[in-house]
Structures are given as structure tokens and as C-alpha cells.
Amino acid sequence: MNIPDQAVLQILVLDFDTLACEEVSASGFDKSGCRVQTSNHREVGKIIGLRVAGFEQMIKARIAELLDAEIVVSFDFEESPAVEKRAERRRKVSIPAWVSGRKSQAGVSCKIIDASHSGCRLASPKLQDLPEEIQLQIPGLDLPVVGRIVWRSPEHAGVKLIWQFSNGKEIEQKRYRPPDLAGKVGARNKGKADSSGFGVKRKRPTN
CATH class of the missing domain: 2.40.10.220 (predicted glycosyltransferase like domains)
Structure with a gap:
């Protein structure tokens, strides 16, 4: 994978059950998966979507391991664009x-x-x-x-x-260049300090 081993990236996690997005940090990228800092997804085997800025398609990932404040996910680059159908609940x-x-x-x-x-x-x-x-x-x-x-x-x-997911080719072949998220979003969200580079509103810290 062309993401540096020591890179810590801001990514979006999409929950397919609720269509809710969360901006989090991810690290330890390799061709099979990465570690994601989140406390909202605590079910081994659950499928989530990862959006890494700089790549054009979402990555389908499966939760493989639960850690204290992180999860370890494995990438799923199968050709089928569908999300795995479990017992569906609206x-x-x-x-x-x-x-x-x-x-x-x-x-x-x-x-x-x-x-x-x-x-x-x-x-x-x-x-x-x-x-x-x-x-x-x-x-x-x-x-x-x-x-x-x-x-x-x-x-x-x-x-x-x-759903349209990455088949892994873009990630293997494209040289990762961190996008200038601040520059892209700065003009659009000028003065909005509580907004992230993806446009996800950050949670304000509570005392």
C-alpha cells in the first residue's frame, strides 16, 4: 500500500446501518487493513465504510478485533459492490x-x-x-x-x-499524497473552527 507505515490519517467511517459519518484517526495501514480510533463500532464482523481523503472510492472494511479505544479492520476488496447482507433491520x-x-x-x-x-x-x-x-x-x-x-x-x-467500493487497485497503484483539505474547505467554511476538513462538524469538548 502506498500510504506510509507511520502515517496517521483523518478518515471518515460510514455506518451502513444508520448512514451516520464519523471523522476519526487511522494508523498502521498495510495492504490488508489498518487501526481505527473509534468507540462507536464494537461488533466483530461488522462491515463499515472507510473514506480516505485523496482516494476516489470508499473502502469496505470488516471489524476484525476490538482494542481499548481502537478497532482493527481488514479491507475487503471483493469485486461485488454490495454490502454483505445480514439480518436486515430498518x-x-x-x-x-x-x-x-x-x-x-x-x-x-x-x-x-x-x-x-x-x-x-x-x-x-x-x-x-x-x-x-x-x-x-x-x-x-x-x-x-x-x-x-x-x-x-x-x-x-x-x-x-x-454501494461502489474500491477493488484495491487504486490503493496499490496510486502514490498517496495528503490532500490540502484546509485549503479546499477554508474558503467554503471560513471562520468555522468546529468543522473538519471533510465538512464533518466536530464535537465540542465538554468540561
């Missing part, structure tokens, strides 16, 4: 999202009101204007999530999520 969420066609920036604002590994439900009175093939912009994630509308009602729509 979780109630409330996530604002921007939804548009795959080839258009014109879209509608809506709310994701439940989610699972393979799909979600949207709520908005304007969903009838959307094409079948869509992409969702989720807060905290700087990559659009591709989806397909499988059913609609006047104010709701069911969406199948089509």
Missing part, C-alpha cells in the same frame, strides 16, 4: 439529504427517515420529480451515494442503495 433515522439524478445537480431536499444496509426511505413532497436512478448527498460524506428508487408514494420513496 433503523429510524432523521438525516437531511440532497437527492438528484445521477447526471444532474438539479434535485430536491428531503429527509432519510429509515435506513438499512441495502436501502433507505426518503420523505419529501417533491419526490415525484426525481428519475429512477439517483444519487444522494449525505451530510459528512463527500462522495455521493448512488441509488435506485424502487417504489414511491405521494410523499415517500423507497431507495435501493448501490
Whole structure:
């Protein structure tokens, strides 16, 4: 892997159960996995998504080991783009999202009101204007999530999520260069000291 052995990187962790993003630190990168500083994912075998700035695709990873304040994950570079289907359970969420066609920036604002590994439900009175093939912009994630509308009602729509993961070739072949996140985001979020380079709002420390 072309990430230096001693590198400590800020990455995004995506929870496929809730579509929630968390910005954390990761280290110990090699071709098989890395260590992630998080206390929110404590289930061995669980599939999560890792977004490393500088690479174009998300990495699918499986939690292999639990440590005190870290997890060890193994990368899964199988060709299938799907998330492993376990016993799926819809979780109630409330996530604002921007939804548009795959080839258009014109879209509608809506709310994701439940989610699972393979799909979600949207709520908005304007969903009838959307094409079948869509992409969702989720807060905290700087990559659009591709989806397909499988059913609609006047104010709701069911969406199948089509996850697109790295097959490992980019990570093996591309020389890693830390992106200038501060420069990219500085103009957009000038004065927002509580925002990270990915646009994820940092939690303020509590006394």
C-alpha cells in the first residue's frame, strides 16, 4: 500500500446501518487493513465504510478485533459492490439529504427517515420529480451515494442503495499524497473552527 507505515490519517467511517459519518484517526495501514480510533463500532464482523481523503472510492472494511479505544479492520476488496447482507433491520433515522439524478445537480431536499444496509426511505413532497436512478448527498460524506428508487408514494420513496467500493487497485497503484483539505474547505467554511476538513462538524469538548 502506498500510504506510509507511520502515517496517521483523518478518515471518515460510514455506518451502513444508520448512514451516520464519523471523522476519526487511522494508523498502521498495510495492504490488508489498518487501526481505527473509534468507540462507536464494537461488533466483530461488522462491515463499515472507510473514506480516505485523496482516494476516489470508499473502502469496505470488516471489524476484525476490538482494542481499548481502537478497532482493527481488514479491507475487503471483493469485486461485488454490495454490502454483505445480514439480518436486515430498518433503523429510524432523521438525516437531511440532497437527492438528484445521477447526471444532474438539479434535485430536491428531503429527509432519510429509515435506513438499512441495502436501502433507505426518503420523505419529501417533491419526490415525484426525481428519475429512477439517483444519487444522494449525505451530510459528512463527500462522495455521493448512488441509488435506485424502487417504489414511491405521494410523499415517500423507497431507495435501493448501490454501494461502489474500491477493488484495491487504486490503493496499490496510486502514490498517496495528503490532500490540502484546509485549503479546499477554508474558503467554503471560513471562520468555522468546529468543522473538519471533510465538512464533518466536530464535537465540542465538554468540561
